[in-house]
Amino acid sequence: MSVNVRIPTILRTYTGGQAEVTAEGATLADVIADLEKTHKGIAARVLDDQGQLRRFVNVYVNDDDVRFEQGLQTATPDGAGVSIIPAVAGGC
Numbered sequence: 001m002s003v004n005v006r007i008p009t010i011l012r013t014y015t016g017g018q019a020e021v022t023a024e025g026a027t028l029a030d031v032i033a034d035l036e037k038t039h040k041g042i043a044a045r046v047l048d049d050q051g052q053l054r055r056f057v058n059v060y061v062n063d064d065d066v067r068f069e070q071g072l073q074t075a076t077p078d079g080a081g082v083s084i085i086p087a088v089a090g091g092c
Contacts, residue, residue, distance in 0.1 A: 001026050001078040003061075005035065008086055014042040023082075028061060029072040031082060046084060056087035 025031035036043035059066045060083040066074040
């Protein structure tokens with residue numbers, strides 16, 4: 001399954017500046033593994049030391065937050081859009 005992955009600005013150093021890349025995989029875990037093959041180092045920015053999604057990184061598959069779906073086992077159908085969105089802190 002080929003999906004389009006939207007890469008946040010902070011992670012574009014891993015993708016050669018590309019804002020969107022394609023990856024293969026039937027699940028989000030597969031997609032992240034494929035991203036790591038072609039863009040070394042990106043998985044460590046998305047996954048923690050236990051191989052789970054980092055606490056302050058949100059991932060969406062077709063606008064659905066994977067934390068409310070099946071997490072890394074969320075299906076990524078052919079043509080799906082995957083968005084990686086790091087949390088933003090700030091305020092007064």
